Structure formats: C-alpha cells, structure tokens
Amino acid sequence: xxxxxxxxxxxxxxxxxxxxxxxxxxxxxxxxxxxxxxxxxxxxxxxxxxxxxxxxxxxxxxxxxxxxxxxxxxxxxxxxxxxxxxxxxxxxxxxxxxxxxxxxxxxxxxxxxxxxxxxxxxxxxxxxxxxxxxxxxxxxxxxxxxxxxxxxxxxxxxxxxxxxxxxxxxxxxxxxxxxxxxxxxxxxxxxxxxxxxxxxxxxxxxxxxxxxxxxxxxxxxxxxxxxxxxxxxxxxxxxxxxxxxxxxxxxxxxxxxxxxxxxxxxxxxxxxxxxxxxxxxxxxxxxxxxxxxxxxxxxxxxxxxxxxxxxxxxxxxxxxxxxxxxxxxxxxxxxxxxxxxxxxxxxxxxx
Amino acid sequence: xxxxxxxxxxxxxxxxxxxxxxxxxxxxxxxxxxxxxxxxxxxxxxxxxxxxxxxxxxxxxxxxxxxxxxxxxxxxxxxxxxxxxxxxxxxxxxxxxxxxxxxxxxxxxxxxxxxxxxxxxxxxxxxxxxxxxxxxxxxxxxxxxxxxxxxxxxxxxxxxxxxxxxxxxxxxxxxxxxxxxxxxxxxxxxxxxxxxxxxxxxxxxxxxxxxxxxxxxxxxxxxxxxxxxxxxxxxxxxxxxxxxxxxxxxxxxxxxxxxxxxxxxxxxxxxxxxxxxxxxxxxxxxxxxxxxxxxxxxxxxxxxxxxxxxxxxxxxxxxxxxxxxxxxxxxxxxxxxxxxxxxxxxxxxxx
DNA sequence: CGGCAAAACGCAATCGATTGCATTATTATT
DNA sequence: AATAATAATGCAATCGATTGCGTTTTGCCG
Numbered sequence: 182x183x184x185x186x187x188x189x190x191x192x193x194x195x196x197x198x199x200x201x202x203x204x205x206x207x208x209x210x211x212x213x214x215x216x217x218x219x220x221x222x223x224x225x226x227x228x229x230x231x232x233x234x235x236x237x238x239x240x241x242x243x244x245x246x247x248x249x250x251x252x253x254x255x256x257x258x259x260x261x262x263x264x265x266x267x268x269x270x271x272x273x274x275x276x277x278x279x280x281x282x283x284x285x286x287x288x289x290x291x292x293x294x295x296x297x298x299x300x301x302x303x304x305x306x307x308x309x310x311x312x313x314x315x316x317x318x319x320x321x322x323x324x325x326x327x328x329x330x331x332x333x334x335x336x337x338x339x340x341x342x343x344x345x346x347x348x349x350x351x352x353x354x355x356x357x358x359x360x361x362x363x364x365x366x367x368x369x370x371x372x373x374x375x376x377x378x379x380x381x382x383x384x385x386x387x388x389x390x391x392x393x394x395x396x397x398x399x400x401x402x403x404x405x406x407x408x409x410x411x412x413x414x415x416x417x418x419x420x421x422x423x424x425x426x427x428x429x430x431x432x433x434x435x436x437x438x439x440x441x442x443x444x445x446x447x448x449x450x451x452x453x454x455x456x457x458x459x460x461x462x463x464x465x466x467x468x469x470x471x472x473x474x475x476x477x478x479x480x481x482x483x484x485x486x487x488x489x490x491x492x493x494x495x496x497x498x499x500x501x502x503x504x505x506x507x508x509x510x511x512x513x514x515x516x517x518x519x520x521x522x523x524x525x526x527x528x529x530x531x532x
Numbered sequence: 533x534x535x536x537x538x539x540x541x542x543x544x545x546x547x548x549x550x551x552x553x554x555x556x557x558x559x560x561x562x563x564x565x566x567x568x569x570x571x572x573x574x575x576x577x578x579x580x581x582x583x584x585x586x587x588x589x590x591x592x593x594x595x596x597x598x599x600x601x602x603x604x605x606x607x608x609x610x611x612x613x614x615x616x617x618x619x620x621x622x623x624x625x626x627x628x629x630x631x632x633x634x635x636x637x638x639x640x641x642x643x644x645x646x647x648x649x650x651x652x653x654x655x656x657x658x659x660x661x662x663x664x665x666x667x668x669x670x671x672x673x674x675x676x677x678x679x680x681x682x683x684x685x686x687x688x689x690x691x692x693x694x695x696x697x698x699x700x701x702x703x704x705x706x707x708x709x710x711x712x713x714x715x716x717x718x719x720x721x722x723x724x725x726x727x728x729x730x731x732x733x734x735x736x737x738x739x740x741x742x743x744x745x746x747x748x749x750x751x752x753x754x755x756x757x758x759x760x761x762x763x764x765x766x767x768x769x770x771x772x773x774x775x776x777x778x779x780x781x782x783x784x785x786x787x788x789x790x791x792x793x794x795x796x797x798x799x800x801x802x803x804x805x806x807x808x809x810x811x812x813x814x815x816x817x818x819x820x821x822x823x824x825x826x827x828x829x830x831x832x833x834x835x836x837x838x839x840x841x842x843x844x845x846x847x848x849x850x851x852x853x854x855x856x857x858x859x860x861x862x863x864x865x866x867x868x869x870x871x872x873x874x875x876x877x878x879x880x881x882x883x
Numbered sequence: 884c885g886g887c888a889a890a891a892c893g894c895a896a897t898c899g900a901t902t903g904c905a906t907t908a909t910t911a912t913t
Numbered sequence: 914a915a916t917a918a919t920a921a922t923g924c925a926a927t928c929g930a931t932t933g934c935g936t937t938t939t940g941c942c943g
Binding site: 563 | 931
Binding site for chain 3: 914915916917918919920921922923924925926927928929930931932933934935936937938939940941942943
C-alpha cells in the first residue's frame with residue numbers, strides 16, 4: 182500500500198541459493214536444457230513456482246542480445262485500417278513469442294523520426310512500418326537496415342527498391358473498381374485521389390486511368406480531383422467540386438471510404454440519386470460501408486492479414502530465409518465488394 | 533545485405549576508449565551530469581553523434597531497474613473505443629518518455645492471464661487494463677500490485693475496492709440517456725444491456741431503471757433485453773425480440789452503438805419510423821453514429837482522454853502522489869449527443 | 884608557492900541471466 | 914575394482930550502462 186514497497190524480485194540466484202546449486206544450473210533447468218538431470222529440473226521448477234519466480238526479460242535480452250520485441254510505427258492507431266493491422270501484428274507476433282511496442286507518428290515526419298530513434302534504443306528485433314503521410318525522406322530507416330534489423334513496410338511504403346513490404350496491388354484494385362463502374366454503364370468517371378507522393382495513391386490513380394483507356398474513355402483531367410488526407414471534410418469539398426462540373430460525373434472512384442461516404446452524403450443532400458445518377462465506389466471496405474445508405478461498394482483491403490504477413494516476413498528475414506528478390510515483397514489479394522452505391526444494374530437484387 | 537552483418541553497436545566503452553576517458557564519464561556526460569566539465573561533455577556528445585551512438589535502453593533498464601515502459605492489456609485493438617483509448621495512452625506515455633507494449637486478450641480470460649505474465653516478465657513500469665469480457669477472477673493482477681507496479685483500469689474494471697481506475701459515470705450517463713428519451717415523449721422504453729458481471733453494463737442498466745422510476749414509469753422486465761457482447765448480430769436479435777413484444781416499445785436505450793445501429797436497421801427494414809414510432813439512443817458515440825440514417829443519438833465517451841488520464845494516474849502513483857482514497861478513481865465527463873434517431877420533438881431542426 | 888576546497892574524473896561493483904569451458908559425480912565396461 | 918565414458922553441475926566472464934565512493938586535477942587565496 183505505502184509507496185516504498187519494492188519487494189525485490191526473486192532471481193535465479195535466490196533459487197540457486199535455496200537449492201544449494203549454482204545459478205547456471207537453475208538457468209539451464211528452467212529452460213529445459215538437456216544436460217540437466219531430471220530431478221534437478223523438477224526441483225527447480227517447483228521452487229520457482231513456489232517462490233513466484235518470473236524471468237527478467239530485460240536481463241535476458243541484454244545477455245542474449247535478443248529483445249524478442251517487434252516495433253510498430255504507424256500514423257494513427259485509431260483508424261479502422263490501422264487498428265486492424267495492429268491487431269494482426271500483435272496476434273502473429275505474440276504467437277511467435279514476441280512483444281510489441283507501438284508508436285504513432287500522427288503523420289508527422291519529425292515525430293516519426295523521433296519514434297524510430299526510441300524504437301532503435303529499445304533494440305527491437307524487427308520494425309513494421311506504415312509511413313506517415315508527410316514522409317518523403319527515408320534515410321532514418323537506414324539506422325535499422327544497416328544494423329541488420331529487418332524493416333517491413335506495410336501499406337504505405339517508400340518509393341524505392343530493396344525494401345521489404347507487404348502490400349496489395351493498388352493498381353489492379355483500382356483498375357477493377359473502375360471497370361466495375363464502367364460495366365455498370367458509367368462513362369464520366371471522376372476520381373478522388375490521395376497524396377500523390379504516396380505510392381498507394383499514385384497507383385490507384387494509375388489504375389483508374391488505365392481502366393478508362395482500356396475502355397476507350399477519354400481521360401479528363403478535370404474529373405481527377407486531387408485530395409490529400411482524404412478526410413471526411415476533404416471528401417465533402419471534393420464532392421462539391423465534382424458535382425459542380427458541367428456536365429457532372431456519373432460515377433466516382435474514391436481512394437478511400439471516408440471521403441466516399443462524404444460524397445454519398447453530399448450527393449444525397451443535393452437530391453442526386455445513388456447509384457442511378459451517381460455511382461460510387463470507395464476503398465478499404467471499412468465497416469461504415471455497410472452502415473451508410475446506400476451501402477458503399479468498396480475494395481476489400483485485408484488489414485489484419487497484412488499485419489500477420491508482415492510479421493511472418495520479418496521472422497523469415499531474421500531466420501535468414503529471404504533469398505530471392507521476389508520474396509521481399511508480399512502481395513495480398515483484394516476484391517471488389519459490390520453494394521448498392523454502385524449497383525446500377527441491380528445485380529444484387531437478383532439472386 | 534547478407535545475413536550475418538551484425539555490426540556491433542557503439543557503446544559508451546567505445547566512446548570512452550576513443551576519448552581516453554572512462555565509461556563512467558561518458559555515461560554522465562551524455563546525461564548532462566553536473567560534475568562533468570563542459571569541454572568533456574561537448575567532446576563526448578560530438579563523438580557520440582559522429583559514431584552514431586545510441587543508448588541501449590535494455591542495459592539501462594537492467595541497471596536502473598526502470599523499464600520506462602507501460603503495458604496495455606485490452607480485449608481487441610481494432611474496436612473504435614479501444615483504438616482511441618490506446619492512441620491516447622501512447623501519446624501521453626510517449627510525452628512522459630515511456631514506451632508502450634500492447635497486448636490483446638480477445639476477451640478470453642486465459643489469454644489475458646498469459647499476456648499479463650509476459651508483461652510482468654518485461655518488468656513494465658505500469659499497467660493499464662480494460663478487462664476481457666470473460667474475466668471474473670482478478671487474482672492475476674496481484675502479481676503487479678504486490679510488487680509495487682501500478683495497475684490502472686480503464687472502462688471495464690473489477691468490481692472491488694482498492695483499485696485505481698479511470699472511468700465515466702455509467703449510471704448517470706444511462707440515466708441522462710433514458711431521461712432524454714422520456715422527455716421526447718416515450719413511455720415504453722426498452723433497454724439492450726451487456727454482460728451484467730461487467731460493472732459498466734450493470735451501471736447502465738441501473739441508470740436506466742432509476743430514470744424510469746424517477747419519472748414514474750413502471751419497470752417492465754420484459755423490456756430489458758439481456759445481451760452479452762452487444763455485437764451487430766446480437767443487436768439484430770435483440771431488436772427482433774423487442775419489436776415482437778406486444779405492445780412494442782416506443783424507445784430503446786442500447787448500451788452500445790454497434791447493437792443500436794443494428795436495431796435501427798432492423799426497425800427500418802420493418803417499416804418502423806424512427807424516431808416517430810421508435811426512438812433510439814446508443815452509447816459510445818462511435819463514428820457510425822453520424823453515418824447511419826437516421827443519425828444515432830448517443831453518449832459521448834471520451835476514449836482518448838481516458839487513455840491520457842490513465843497514464844497520468846499511473847505516473848502519479850509512481851511518483852507516490854496518490855494519497856487520498858478519492859484520488860484513486862478518476863471520473864471523466866460524458867454528455868448526451870442528440871441526433872435524429874431520438875429527436876421526436878424536432879429540436880435539432882429549430883435553430 | 885604552499886595549501887586547500889571545489890571541480891572532474893576513474894574504479895569497480897552491480898543489475899539478472901546466459902554460456903564456453905572446466906570440473907565433479909555417476910554409470911558403464913572389462 | 915580400476916578406468917573410461919558419460920552425465921551433471923559449477924566457475925567466471927559477459928552483455929551495456931549506472932553509481933557510490935575514492936582519487937586526481939584545477940583554481941584560488943593568502
């Protein structure tokens with residue numbers, strides 16, 4: 182109760198002394214080393230339990246030079262995609278016997294850098310990162326790579342070679358989303374894009390353009406609305422801009438769901454029928470897709486699986502198992518989820 | 533690039549040797565100890581930067597017996613409330629110079645216990661917990677409290693005295709939510725409750741009952757629908773049950789938003805007008821409240837602030853500043869957020 | 884220039900667990 | 914029963930930083 186009760190922890194030395202054996206034997210016994218007799222092992226384990234002994238991971242880490250700790254660096258923890266990603270990482274890391282330290286950059290490059298330093302100081306075994314929106318300079322990651330600490334990027338990754346990453350094929354996903362709209366009969370398709378220096382957004386934009394070209398639809402620059410954060414507010418602004426065009430678009434492929442939902446709400450407020458006058462598809466397949474009316478079509482983005490894949494990737498690197506260049510990059514599958522917001526043909530109602 | 537490049541880290545010994553001074557001096561210089569000369573400090577700092585020295589937090593922790601690490605134990609990371617809570621904890625902890633290790637119990641008591649052991653092994657400075665839904669036995673927390681490691685409960689806490697916690701006044705919040713419905717003219721109010729062994733749900737239920745009594749409305753047990761996880765599916769079931777009653781309720785106070793949204797959807801599918809025939813209010817004020825149509829009234833639950841408050845509480849305990857019994861429990865403010873789902877009087881439209 | 888206090892710095896132990904290399908106890912072999 | 918062989922266990926250094934206390938250096942005054 183009072184402040185100063187720092188009962189010292191039981192250590193292997195305490196156990197050793199009580200059993201009149203050496204600390205080395207205790208250490209080996211606890212880890213089931215083969216060269217320790219069964220009776221000794223049993224005695225040690227029993228006393229350990231009896232005294233409430235708990236290994237000191239810090240001391241162990243220092244000696245073995247292995248922290249068994251994964252570091253995570255993301256923009257914001259409280260985002261649907263990110264929190265699912267983290268949930269996946271935590272699960273996979275724990276199952277492999279690792280702890281997880283988490284940090285957030287708030288999308289600020291400077292904070293990202295500071296946090297990376299702190300993670301390094303903790304001597305993490307591996308780092309899993311989804312870049313801050315701001316980040317364009319990747320030099321602070323060399324601190325890890327130069328010291329043999331695996332760095333695996335997830336979702337938002339640097340635009341360069343020789344990195345390990347887990348991602349989705351944003352180009353293809355965007356292509357499919359766009360073609361889906363086209364197949365529904367849309368011909369004036371707008372695109373709401375995110376910050377272009379982030380590869381994921383640039384790829385989604387490219388996929389959109391490629392789909393238009395393949396279907397012989399002219400690419401109209403005015404229909405490409407450049408956003409940045411793709412927040413709800415930004416989505417509203419973009420929707421306003423898009424619908425002010427003459428003629429207005431008959432479809433929108435939005436690079437995330439948050440902004441797409443704003444677009445739906447704005448369009449509805451203007452009395453525009455969705456999907457009849459305006460078909461909309463988002464990206465991520467956030468839970469809000471099912472809540473909004475009409476439900477929002479989207480691209481399923483396997484967040485938790487990406488986290489698990491990132492951990493596996495990191496473990497493979499640590500085990501020295503990544504040899505081929507192709508193994509450096511893991512691409513997970515996405516798929517279009519069709520809901521009412523883009524279902525002009527009524528294919529949902531049929532079955 | 534190849535596997536075996538474990539360039540050994542630069543240590544204070546390396547710096548010491550190069551400067552022909554002792555490691556103790558380097559250590560003190562880096563920490564700005566007053567008994568070290570200015571020129572020495574400068575020289576040390578410069579060489580440290582030049583050689584890319586980074587302190588080994590593990591070694592430091594071992595020696596000082598301070599890990600500067602907060603442990604978090606929650607049910608699921610990817611839940612709106614929880615992820616915001618964690619975001620708040622991470623922020624406050626970092627600002628106070630602490631790392632954050634995160635674990636999730638998946639609402640399984642056994643996993644919670646295992647994770648707690650692992651956190652203890654990491655010698656965390658303090659623990660912040662939101663209990664697993666399953667948990668009814670709190671004995672594994674004594675491992676921490678007995679060793680002087682602060683444990684602060686957030687949101688879901690044990691039903692006992694002598695614990696530190698950060699919470700909201702669930703009774704009052706529920707009372708206000710219920711009275712709000714009554715003031716809107718409702719008289720047959722249903723309640724969707726969560727697992728009763730969790731104090732937060734029991735308190736919400738009590739608040740609901742108290743509000744009815746105060747307003748001279750008979751408490752009808754059939755109108756209290758007992759849920760457990762209050763998932764979307766469960767919300768659907770409860771809504772079905774509630775609306776099958778004769779006569780059906782004219783309002784629902786649901787102990788979370790997820791289930792409330794399900795209720796809205798179910799009611800709409802049955803052609804029931806909201807809020808005219810059925811007024812609904814949820815709890816948490818999740819983002820979906822604004823997305824669903826009609827927008828869902830709710831109780832604002834300050835997740836991130838609760839996380840920050842929990843960190844402050846833990847730091848205060850560590851500093852030996854918690855003396856009074858009252859200081860052990862921090863209660864944050866909530867408020868009713870009125871939206872269309874319960875606005876029968878149209879007060880929203882007026883201004 | 885001697886003397887002394889204050890300022891700088893070094894020694895060596897310490898934190899708790901791990902491990903290479905002995906050393907001792909036990910069992911097997913002939 | 915003596916010796917080889919094997920199984921068990923112990924010694925002591927180590928990981929990197931910190932710290933109480935002792936030692937050296939510097940600065941200042943008479």
